[in-house]
Amino acid sequence: xxxxxxxxxxxxxxxxxxxxxxxxxxxxxxxxxxxxxxxxxxxxxxxxxxxxxxxxxxxxxxxxxxxxxxxxxxxxxxxxxxxxxxxxxxxxxxxxxxxxxxxxxxxxxxxxxxxxxxxxxxxxxxxxxxxxxxxxxxxxxxxxxxxxxxxxxxxxxxxxxxxxxxxxxxxxxxxxxxxxxxxxxxxxxx
Numbered sequence: 001x002x003x004x005x006x007x008x009x010x011x012x013x014x015x016x017x018x019x020x021x022x023x024x025x026x027x028x029x030x031x032x033x034x035x036x037x038x039x040x041x042x043x044x045x046x047x048x049x050x051x052x053x054x055x056x057x058x059x060x061x062x063x064x065x066x067x068x069x070x071x072x073x074x075x076x077x078x079x080x081x082x083x084x085x086x087x088x089x090x091x092x093x094x095x096x097x098x099x100x101x102x103x104x105x106x107x108x109x110x111x112x113x114x115x116x117x118x119x120x121x122x123x124x125x126x127x128x129x130x131x132x133x134x135x136x137x138x139x140x141x142x143x144x145x146x147x148x149x150x151x152x153x154x155x156x157x158x159x160x161x162x163x164x165x166x167x168x169x170x171x172x173x174x175x176x177x178x179x180x181x182x183x184x185x186x187x188x189x190x
Contacts, residue, residue: 014064048121058103112143
């Protein structure tokens with residue numbers, strides 16, 4: 001385990017890459033509802049890119065979780081109150097559940113969909129084995145359920161992101177923790 005005053009370059013890169021992809025995914029997911037239904041080709045293209053970026057979030061999130069489990073994060077600043085530390089840990093756990101769960105739920109939607117999916121609009125995407133054999137109304141019902149869960153998760157994600165950003169801004173204003181831990185390359189001077 002490695003311990004420093006700020007996160008490793010790899011941890012910071014994964015954080016910002018996943019953050020950018022998630023913001024892009026949430027905005028794209030919202031804007032997808034405005035794609036004209038009569039333009040099937042555009043719809044398929046947009047949805048396939050959403051699926052591709054969603055699976056990138058999944059892969060990077062699993063990598064980030066492995067990195068996090070094998071590299072000790074920097075200690076919390078002494079100014080952090082006990083309840084803030086507890087809330088921070090809880091929010092981070094929920095973020096990991098979201099970052100891995102949301103793409104898996106999306107993959108479940110893909111696996112119960114009538115339409116084929118392609119990564120990068122080129123490579124066929126396999127369906128999850130446990131879901132690919134459902135047919136008819138059962139498949140439609142499962143697809144609808146996962147679609148509803150996916151939408152609810154999107155709103156939870158937005159709330160988590162707002163909470164996370166608010167905490168980062170608060171701590172940046174109070175003690176510069178944000179700059180020191182997630183942006184700076186140097187250890188805190190004593």
